[in-house]
Amino acid sequence: MTEQIRSRAKYVIGPDGSPLTIADLPPTTTKRWVIRRKAEVVAAVRGGLLSLEEACSRYTLTVEEYLSWQSSIDRHGLAGLRATKLQDYRN
Numbered sequence: 001m002t003e004q005i006r007s008r009a010k011y012v013i014g015p016d017g018s019p020l021t022i023a024d025l026p027p028t029t030t031k032r033w034v035i036r037r038k039a040e041v042v043a044a045v046r047g048g049l050l051s052l053e054e055a056c057s058r059y060t061l062t063v064e065e066y067l068s069w070q071s072s073i074d075r076h077g078l079a080g081l082r083a084t085k086l087q088d089y090r091n
Contacts, residue, residue, distance in 0.1 A: 012047025015039035015078060022049060028058050035081040038069045046070075 014020035015036065025044055026037040041059065044050045045066070056063055072080035 009048040012043055012049045014043050020044060020047075020049065025050075026059070030059060033083075035078055038081045039073065039078055041066070042070050042073055 011019040011021045014024070020040060020043055022044075025040055030037060041050075041055055041061075045052055045055050050058065052063065052066060055061065056066055069081060
């Protein structure tokens with residue numbers, strides 16, 4: 001039986017431009033999601049450090065919640081992740 005081995009990135013470039021490793025990601029017990037933590041998770045998934053499924057499982061996120069973070073970054077940059085300004089960015 002052959003096992004499929006995925007190549008995984010050792011680090012990705014984080015939202016602030018610095019290298020981001022698995023050890024640098026927010027703790028799995030994170031309850032308060034500030035802009036920086038959300039952006040780090042999105043960068044990790046986009047860069048191949050974590051898969052979408054791993055990120056959702058690790059942080060007990062729904063796929064829709066993660067995708068909303070990603071979409072907010074794409075449309076409005078990091079400011080789009082602000083919970084207090086969410087109504088300003090909604091259509």
